[in-house]
Amino acid sequence: MTDAPSGRGRSSPPGIWRTRITEMLGIEYPIIEGAFGTFGTSALAAPVSEAGGLGMITATALRTPEGLRQDIRRARSLTGKPIGVNLTVMTCPGIDEMCQVVIEEGIPVVETASYRADAYGKRLQAAGVKWIHKVATVKHALAAEQQGVDAVVIVGLEGAGFKSILQLPTLVSIPWAVKQLKIPVIAAGGIGDGRGFMAALAMGAEAVYLGTAFMATRECPISERHKQSMAAADPTEPRYRERCLAPPRPEELARVMAERDSEPVDSWLRKLERVMLKDPADVPDLMGDGLTEEAVEEEILRSLPGSLAVAAIDRVVSVRELMENMISEAEDIRRRWSIC
Numbered sequence: 001m002t003d004a005p006s007g008r009g010r011s012s013p014p015g016i017w018r019t020r021i022t023e024m025l026g027i028e029y030p031i032i033e034g035a036f037g038t039f040g041t042s043a044l045a046a047p048v049s050e051a052g053g054l055g056m057i058t059a060t061a062l063r064t065p066e067g068l069r070q071d072i073r074r075a076r077s078l079t080g081k082p083i084g085v086n087l088t089v090m091t092c093p094g095i096d097e098m099c100q101v102v103i104e105e106g107i108p109v110v111e112t113a114s115y116r117a118d119a120y121g122k123r124l125q126a127a128g129v130k131w132i133h134k135v136a137t138v139k140h141a142l143a144a145e146q147q148g149v150d151a152v153v154i155v156g157l158e159g160a161g162f163k164s165i166l167q168l169p170t171l172v173s174i175p176w177a178v179k180q181l182k183i184p185v186i187a188a189g190g191i192g193d194g195r196g197f198m199a200a201l202a203m204g205a206e207a208v209y210l211g212t213a214f215m216a217t218r219e220c221p222i223s224e225r226h227k228q229s230m231a232a233a234d235p236t237e238p239r240y241r242e243r244c245l246a247p248p249r250p251e252e253l254a255r256v257m258a259e260r261d262s263e264p265v266d267s268w269l270r271k272l273e274r275v276m277l278k279d280p281a282d283v284p285d286l287m288g289d290g291l292t293e294e295a296v297e298e299e300i301l302r303s304l305p306g307s308l309a310v311a312a313i314d315r316v317v318s319v320r321e322l323m324e325n326m327i328s329e330a331e332d333i334r335r336r337w338s339i340c
């Protein structure tokens with residue numbers, strides 16, 4: 001848990017957060033919002049961009065190319081700053097058409113994820129869009145560099161989302177990757193405050209990528225109860241650790257993948273997320289049903305999305321406060337290290 005400095009109104013000396021990623025994307029702080037397949041819309045992306053990071057609209061969450069187009073336009077009405085789109089290969093419906101919308105709407109950067117994406121990446125780059133690919137291992141980061149990506153996000157084992165059985169912790173993956181890659185590396189997995197941010201930069205990353213930390217913000221369109229339970233979560237609780245750290249069970253993954261083409265995309269996605277994120281099958285109505293307090297607690301724990309980054313969350317704040325607090329804390333560290 002972190003004591004939260006009040007970052008309000010602070011502004012960093014010019015240029016101290018400049019990296020190849022801030023230059024490439026035209027953003028103030030090297031902080032990027034993670035993708036969310038069910039709720040990653042402009043509601044969260046626009047405030048992140050407006051606060052100086054890169055907000056990310058997740059095409060999967062919009063379901064259709066037209067839905068994506070409308071949400072990009074909505075984001076544009078909320079901020080004039082750069083915004084990105086995530087295309088998650090395994091789950092994004094109509095990905096070819098989604099690419100076309102990205103190009104037509106003048107989106108400057110796309111992040112692809114889950115499986116090889118060079119066909120989409122090359123098409124986007126040819127249209128002038130920067131291409132970032134997200135991976136879970138250094139081996140896949142090297143392959144992405146060979147394929148011509150502009151940058152990679154590497155998610156360490158502490159992170160939320162789809163797991164690889166070869167995944168290593170963030171502290172190991174990032175320096176190992178930076179030693180071998182020429183393209184910029186973006187660190188993800190378990191980062192949620194200024195200390196994690198500075199640690200990632202010290203390891204050689206040129207930006208951080210936050211999923212869980214942005215979920216516990218006022219603007220994130222998930223339930224207030226989930227946000228509060230993230231702020232109160234104990235990352236050492238055994239089932240929570242298991243859900244965050246363990247890869248999916250191979251037989252469950254094979255079963256759900258076999259159903260991919262025979263089910264409507266929405267219900268299939270819910271099944272896939274249950275297997276990959278190890279969410280429970282049916283979360284009961286937490287507000288009613290005469291559940292006892294213990295049963296409610298139990299269900300919150302079982303259904304809690306997010307990663308071990310909950311260790312850095314102690315209250316629900318606005319996106320701007322989260323980012324200002326991170327920057328303020330990081331500046332304090334820089335001052336202690338006499339580098340600013």
Ligand SMILES: Cc1cc2nc3c(=O)[nH]c(=O)nc-3n(C[C@H](O)[C@H](O)[C@H](O)COP(=O)(O)O)c2cc1C
Pocket residue numbers: 034035036037038058060086088091112113114134155158159160161162188189190191209210211212213305306307308309
């Ligand atoms: C509920 C939830 C849904 C997610 N959906 C996606 C997705 O659709 N596509 C994707 O690339 N990553 C997805 N992720 C992973 C995040 O984008 C990000 O890589 C991860 O949260 C980083 O780790 P952190 O939570 O420790 O910051 C999801 C994560 C969560 C918690």
